[in-house]
Amino acid sequence: MSFFKVEGVSLHFGGVRAVDNVSFNVDKGEIFTIIGPNGAGKTSIFNLISRIYRPTGGRLMFEDQDITNVAPHKIAKMGIARTFQNIELFENASLLSNLLIGRHCHSTTQAWQEALFLPSVKAAERAHREKCEEVIEFLDLAVYRDTYIASLPYGIRKVTEIARALCSEPKIILLDEPSSGLNVEETDDMAFWIRDIRSQLGITVIMVEHDMALVSRVSDRVLALNYGKVLAMGTPAEVQQHPDVVAAYIGA
Numbered sequence: 285m286s287f288f289k290v291e292g293v294s295l296h297f298g299g300v301r302a303v304d305n306v307s308f309n310v311d312k313g314e315i316f317t318i319i320g321p322n323g324a325g326k327t328s329i330f331n332l333i334s335r336i337y338r339p340t341g342g343r344l345m346f347e348d349q350d351i352t353n354v355a356p357h358k359i360a361k362m363g364i365a366r367t368f369q370n371i372e373l374f375e376n377a378s379l380l381s382n383l384l385i386g387r388h389c390h391s392t393t394q395a396w397q398e399a400l401f402l403p404s405v406k407a408a409e410r411a412h413r414e415k416c417e418e419v420i421e422f423l424d425l426a427v428y429r430d431t432y433i434a435s436l437p438y439g440i441r442k443v444t445e446i447a448r449a450l451c452s453e454p455k456i457i458l459l460d461e462p463s464s465g466l467n468v469e470e471t472d473d474m475a476f477w478i479r480d481i482r483s484q485l486g487i488t489v490i491m492v493e494h495d496m497a498l499v500s501r502v503s504d505r506v507l508a509l510n511y512g513k514v515l516a517m518g519t520p521a522e523v524q525q526h527p528d529v530v531a532a533y534i535g536a
């Protein structure tokens with residue numbers, strides 16, 4: 285069984301080929317990173333996987349199921365969660381409230397049951413809170429649990445976004461530039477979190493990242509894109525030394 289597969293996927297915006305016939309596989313438990321100069325098509329691939337965009341051609345397979353036409357909310361329910369390049373949290377809510385929102389794809393109770401506050405609703409609520417507390421503990425966020433997002437330092441917000449994605453208990457987490465805006469020490473911590481997400485939680489990581497030191501430290505394999513096309517794929521060292529990749533970055 286192949287875990288996650290992108291097969292000949294394209295995305296065109298008018299005349300712009302943001303993604304042009306791209307194929308790759310990601311194995312279960314892998315840390316797979318997509319790199320490329322600005323405008324290479326990295327975010328477009330994330331938006332295709334999370335179904336924000338519908339591909340112009342090709343298909344996406346997850347655990348041998350064709351997910352090309354699955355609705356975005358169902359993608360989350362199937363076990364694919366993501367973070368965004370520009371943090372997307374509710375600023376005027378506590379860290380814990382933001383995580384509880386991240387659990388909503390697991391909600392099985394109906395509005396009428398919630399209105400009556402039935403025992404099943406109380407049990408579900410307790411389970412949601414327990415999961416959030418587990419994630420808070422895992423990412424060392426307990427001290428910030430009740431703090432409003434607006435009052436949190438940027439680095440903690442980045443970790444909170446990851447926490448929110450983890451609360452949905454994903455099989456794959458898509459991290460869009462996890463180190464952007466972080467200082468050296470915070471980037472160092474981020475490398476540990478990324479590796480722990482894989483090693484301790486068994487979650488597969490697909491990441492878009494510009495910081496090549498971080499890419500080399502954590503990635504099993506790297507895919508390099510330019511102008512929507514695959515330039516190279518392999519270990520971080522193989523891809524970094526690939527002449528087409530070197531040329532793309534020098535020309536960028």
Ligand SMILES: Nc1ncnc2c1ncn2[C@@H]1O[C@H](COP(=O)(O)OP(=O)(O)OP(=O)(O)O)[C@@H](O)[C@H]1O
Nearest residue numbers: 297300301302320321322323324325326327328329
């Ligand atoms: N909604 C859109 N409408 C039109 N063109 C778009 C749209 N989204 C992306 N593009 C174009 O598609 C190409 C790929 O963009 P994308 O954002 O995927 O690149 P990227 O590799 O993520 O870049 P960056 O590193 O700057 O975030 C670019 O030429 C971009 O201008």
